Amino acid sequence: MSNSLKIAVAGLGTVGLGTLKLLREHGDLMERRCGRRFEVTAVSALDKNKNRGVSLDGFDFFEDAAEMAAKANCDIVVELIGGSEGVARATVEAALRASRHVVTANKALIAVHGTQLALKAEANGTTLAFEAAVAGGIPIIKALREGLASNGIKSIYGILNGTCNYILSRMRDEGIEFQAALIDAQRMGCAEADPSFDIDGVDAAHKLAILASLAFGHQVDFDNVHVEGIRHISKMDIHLAEELGYRIKLLGIASKNENGIEQRVHPCLVPHATSIACVEGVFNAIVAEGDFVDTLMLEGRGAGEGPTASAVCADLVNIARSFDLPTFGIPADQLKAVNTTTMDLHKGAYYVRLMVVDQPGVFADVAAVLRDNEVSMESILQHGRLPGEAVTVVMTLHETEEICASRVVDSLFNLDGVLEKPVMIRIENL
């Protein structure tokens, strides 16, 4: 092997071009740091002639990324196409078949096929690296797999989707509803034209599945992540949560309890005073709780050309430095299947908002529902008292099993004076 590491880049979108730019600008710096030169030998994209503002001269060009992965003159294939199937998957599989190292920013691919791909890479003795797949520029994979290697991890959670965090931040700051904040996010370039992947929590769930596997040493199991998005969050709930001392965030949370592993993505109320509540706008943040290190939080940019290219190139530097460790922290053939718990068994506190008619007996009925379900209330807040106007009642419930909280909500909805389906949002007292 010559001193230079040859790289083939599949996908010339924002991150692909950012990676080329970084390698051009910091090639010397990276060589000083790892003793190897990086040389891009081949690139692949759908349209060679699209104007990208950079010359592709000097690179072998492939229309078919999988063909490039198999045939290009390279040591490392960098996959920046995206998607769990199709060309991206074919490219990574072709690269592994050809015993090349793979660096990818593809969270969907790793979340769905991570274990199988890791088995292949480890059988080859090559690297499958994906720092850029989770939280962009934040080196959370490295922190978990190496920095916290001597800890038992109790839980890992975070703000894993910048689009959702931007929308929720705007809703609070501007007092606007979800739709208006989404349109604003699209105008600002922090939401896609079709935003469902982000706002329905799927993107965060992909990242959470990867983090959970690293934290707990199990096979990546995206299918068992409980996923809810933020479409149903109203400015009223954001405002009432503030009044109660909470901020609403979309969190991905993986934790271990007596029933097994919980993996969930959903909006939740987090106390104002916590560090994660202070993470605003497009920023991402991940908190790991280790039994020795205690609480560790990493915060940074979870997307974008520069931060994602930074993570891709950190993986390249690792390969150049011959850092070799199991893809998910322990050898892939030792990863166990996940022992997943169901959300019914989840224990937590809850925010419940009711719209009620202000008539005698309503509160007695609400109280009776709580009593009958053996659920106790921590606080109650009432708003709105104009004649004929519905009254907003917000309760926070003490820790209970989710199945009980859900029963409470169903029973409340059946009460005479309750006007619409109550809103229930989980509270995370982190």
Added chain:
Amino acid sequence: MSNSLKIAVAGLGTVGLGTLKLLREHGDLMERRCGRRFEVTAVSALDKNKNRGVSLDGFDFFEDAAEMAAKANCDIVVELIGGSEGVARATVEAALRASRHVVTANKALIAVHGTQLALKAEANGTTLAFEAAVAGGIPIIKALREGLASNGIKSIYGILNGTCNYILSRMRDEGIEFQAALIDAQRMGCAEADPSFDIDGVDAAHKLAILASLAFGHQVDFDNVHVEGIRHISKMDIHLAEELGYRIKLLGIASKNENGIEQRVHPCLVPHATSIACVEGVFNAIVAEGDFVDTLMLEGRGAGEGPTASAVCADLVNIARSFDLPTFGIPADQLKAVNTTTMDLHKGAYYVRLMVVDQPGVFADVAAVLRDNEVSMESILQHGRLPGEAVTVVMTLHETEEICASRVVDSLFNLDGVLEKPVMIRIENL
């Protein structure tokens, strides 16, 4: 080399015992993660028979840590004694002479002798690792040297001393003066009986010198860190800063500008809305600004048995995984001497508090001083108006060179109506 890595631990204080505990509890987990067993073969402490609540049976005991480092049956010497000279230095030097790997939590030693020690380790081909020396459990060395390896670093700054951050948090929360908060910190076990090392900024300066070396690729240069502590911070300044939208934090800041490298530790005003302002109590946090990754913050526990042991053992796992990279990110013989700037050339904004007698002409005099020094004011705040009472006047100055701001303060002190030396605190608009 057998499959197990043999470890000699020098120093059985809090961190030493924590490290033994971690290795006992998580030996199996660490072996799964790095494929090697860790075996403590020798320990050293001043008094063998002190009751530590753990048995030292099975370890070779040495009263002289340097002798242990030279003679014990071990691959790695873990130095947890502390101090830049004396036994700690002798131990590390003996270990390097014997071509053993060294893991240390000793910030003073690395800040003062880091470059020389790195040269020796690299000449040996052994590792000198010090993740635990900076910010306890936070894997900031790994993040900087590896996670951000493909970035040019523009600045690195942070809350590097938990004692100071605890004291400043208490002063604000309880409205108490420095002395009362210090006594409280001592009672809570987060300040030493002799607290000067922490509260005068020396500890933070040690850590900053190490971070700056990693960030900018120069020789560690503790002597050129500008250091101020927090003894002179009053509850009045904390309160007034809050009113202006700032929080007072002791930060260590290293940055690069046209004059060279600035390394400074001092109290400063940081805007409320920044993530670092939200870091409270004994927590530490470090922010790195890279040209591709943008802003990255890591927050966690900067001291204590568990977090520090976590960092020590992360270094052990790196050694077991044969991760080999230059001590300060680039080979030690390529580290340049620092091109240090002086604080006079520092450009920044300033908070200036005056106590003045409320007599005609004082404000005109103050305004004239600013005009004559070509410094402009951003905002002004006035408090206190009881008959005969001094008036508190707080100004924030727009960005200027420190030499100008200092001249302003000296001139203000010379004014007739100004009762005491004005307080000047730097503002960091991060």
